[in-house]
Amino acid sequence: xxxxxxxxxxxxxxxxxxxxxxxxxxxxxxxxxxxxxxxxxxxxxxxxxxxxxxxxxxxxxxxxxxxxxxxxxxxxxxxxxxxxxxxxxxxxxxxxxxxxxxxxxxxxxx
Numbered sequence: 001x002x003x004x005x006x007x008x009x010x011x012x013x014x015x016x017x018x019x020x021x022x023x024x025x026x027x028x029x030x031x032x033x034x035x036x037x038x039x040x041x042x043x044x045x046x047x048x049x050x051x052x053x054x055x056x057x058x059x060x061x062x063x064x065x066x067x068x069x070x071x072x073x074x075x076x077x078x079x080x081x082x083x084x085x086x087x088x089x090x091x092x093x094x095x096x097x098x099x100x101x102x103x104x105x106x107x108x109x110x
Contacts, residue, residue: 015092027076062088
């Protein structure tokens, strides 16, 4: 029984969202579309995963949220990175680098 693509995202969602918000203020749907496009349609983030993660990141002070109007003239919640979020992004990137090096070592790639 193999794992699905979405299982791979479990430990990386915070990293992906913070990295995406480094580009600037975005609403939730924009975050998912950006990640999907950049990953060439391989990574897909479901609303049921994204919004609880955004809420947790806001509680941690890594992002801030405010209401605004989207390109479609709809009310949307916009998220942006805070200074604490930029620091957390650095930590997440470092952890990801360490993890990928360790996995590469086990696979005999490094």
